[in-house]
Amino acid sequence: MRLSEIKIHLCPPGSGRLKAFCTITIDQGFVIRDVKIIQGDDGLFIAMPSRKLCDHCPRCHEKNHLRARFCNQCGTRLNENRYLNYRLGPNRLKLHADIAHPIHAxxxxxxEKQLFDAYEREIELSRQPGYVPTPMETDLSELATTYKFGAA
Ligand SMILES: [Zn+2]
Incomplete structure (x- = not known):
């Protein structure tokens, strides 16, 4: 799996465990945004883009997040404990679903290896004078620090 382009947007110090947002391009043909690099207890890990899971209001059938206490549409009070029905395991609740993700280890x-390498390089760069941070994806400026690896 070759990442042909990686953009790393470092989070400012004090952002807690969230270290960076990444945009990756796979084989020069497929882009995934909002991949996060997170500091875990045992080192860095990546979190793929995800969405909050929803269910439907019993009264109007509008979609609401599983933790919503009132319906967005009609204001009906919702059962606050209904999310407990969505379990992955004894102690894990399923509140989010990955939108895009690797399917094997x-x-x-x-x-991970390519992202962590790019992350380390970005940190090194950020210590240089005149460093210009990679803009967030909502910022379409041309200032992005872009890594292009071994063009075929
Ligand atoms: Zn409703």
Missing amino acids: RARSEI
Whole structure:
């Protein structure tokens, strides 16, 4: 799994465990945004873009997040404990679902390695005078620090 382009947007110091947002391009043909680098207890890990899971209001059938206490549409009070029905395991609740994700451990570790390398390089760069941070994806400026790896 070759990442042909990686953009790293470092989070400012004091952002807690969230260290960076990344945009990755796979094989020069597919882009995934909002990949996060997070500091875990045992080192860095990546979190793929995800969405909050929803269910439907019993009265108007509008979609609401599983933790919503009132319906967005009709204001009906919702059962606050209904999210407990969505379990992955004894102690894990399923409140989010990945939008895009690796499907086996090898692909995950290949992506992680390339992202962590780019992250370390970005940190090094950020210590140089005149460093210009990679803009967030909402910022379409041309200032992005872009890594292009081994063009075929
Ligand atoms: Zn409703």
